[in-house]
Amino acid sequence: MINTPREKVKRLEDALKSVQVSTACDTPTPTGKWRQDVMRSVRLEQDRMAMVKPSTTFSGLLFPMAQIGCSLLLLVGLFLATDSSLATIDLTLVDVNLVSASESLVMNFDF
Amino acid sequence: MSLTSEEELPDRTAGVTKVMPDPDDMLIADILQGRTERFEDLLDRYQNYVFAIVSRYVPNRQVEDVAQEVCIRCYRSLATYKGGERFKGWLATIAVRTCYDSLRAGYRRPEVTLSELSENQSQWLDNLMSGDSGEQYLRLNQQREAKELLDMVLEQLSPADQLVIRMVHFEECSAADAANKLGLSVANVKVRAFRSRKKLKKLLESIVTRSTEQKS
Numbered sequence: 001m002i003n004t005p006r007e008k009v010k011r012l013e014d015a016l017k018s019v020q021v022s023t024a025c026d027t028p029t030p031t032g033k034w035r036q037d038v039m040r041s042v043r044l045e046q047d048r049m050a051m052v053k054p055s056t057t058f059s060g061l062l063f064p065m066a067q068i069g070c071s072l073l074l075l076v077g078l079f080l081a082t083d084s085s086l087a088t089i090d091l092t093l094v095d096v097n098l099v100s101a102s103e104s105l106v107m108n109f110d111f
Numbered sequence: 112m113s114l115t116s117e118e119e120l121p122d123r124t125a126g127v128t129k130v131m132p133d134p135d136d137m138l139i140a141d142i143l144q145g146r147t148e149r150f151e152d153l154l155d156r157y158q159n160y161v162f163a164i165v166s167r168y169v170p171n172r173q174v175e176d177v178a179q180e181v182c183i184r185c186y187r188s189l190a191t192y193k194g195g196e197r198f199k200g201w202l203a204t205i206a207v208r209t210c211y212d213s214l215r216a217g218y219r220r221p222e223v224t225l226s227e228l229s230e231n232q233s234q235w236l237d238n239l240m241s242g243d244s245g246e247q248y249l250r251l252n253q254q255r256e257a258k259e260l261l262d263m264v265l266e267q268l269s270p271a272d273q274l275v276i277r278m279v280h281f282e283e284c285s286a287a288d289a290a291n292k293l294g295l296s297v298a299n300v301k302v303r304a305f306r307s308r309k310k311l312k313k314l315l316e317s318i319v320t321r322s323t324e325q326k327s
Binding site: 034 | 145154182239
């Protein structure tokens with residue numbers, strides 16, 4: 001029988017220490033479901049890692065972006081080639097600007 | 112001049128050391144080449160080891176989740192594993208650090224009072240104090256209560272202190288080993304070990320005092 005508080009604390013500490021170092025019988029063990037979950041997570045991780053690979057970033061993303069860019073350029077070229085009114089509008093705008101500029105010169109300066 | 116039999120038939124393998132490839136290294140090489148299914152073989156070899164480590168440092172209710180996280184982190188870091196080093200040690204470091212992160216994520220400072228101890232835990236404590244033989248508290252049917260009590264007491268300490276006291280004080284690891292596994296400096300581990308042991312003593316004293324008061 002132990003009586004002093006010091007002894008009791010020592011015994012409790014020793015007991016907890018022995019629990020820590022022992023392999024208790026009721027500790028969880030890996031189950032089939034746990035393994036399946038791990039493998040599922042690993043496959044997801046593999047997919048995620050494949051998506052962010054640098055090689056994938058450059059070769060996989062650059063090519064579609066280049067395709068989109070080329071398509072846009074083609075569209076703009078076609079639009080400019082087919083829409084003749086665009087040139088007319090531009091010229092009209094230039095004429096209007098020139099007239100208004102010369103008018104303002106005449107109004108502000110007495111030649 | 113006649114030759115001896117040894118000279119006539121020299122050992123052709125002399126000086127040639129056959130290096131058998133490490134099975135872990137072969138497995139890892141396969142996995143890194145994209146054969147993810149080979150990770151199951153790695154699990155076969157090390158799942159019990161991972162569970163053994165994790166169950167030492169986190170409460171039983173968290174063991175499965177933390178062990179799963181260990182496996183995922185292991186898979187994620189396989190590319191950084193240098194073949195030839197001990198895979199077991201490398202995996203143990205990942206496991207301990209994952210336990211540390213898990214403890215930090217769920218850390219709060221609960222107040223342990225004896226009223227919160229379950230009836231079984233109080234019974235275990237009484238048996239421990241009244242038992243003549245030190246072996247009595249090691250009976251298997253009492254280990255669960257003891258483990259729960261241990262977890263409950265250590266949850267009073269910060270996550271780093273918990274792991275340091277478990278590794279250095281209970282498992283008698285060297286400070287350098289614990290520091291390496293936890294990613295702390297040796298000096299830090301030593302200071303923590305000293306301080307946390309004092310805190311642990313105070314906690315145990317309070318439990319013993321209350322237990323005595325309750326009985327009288």
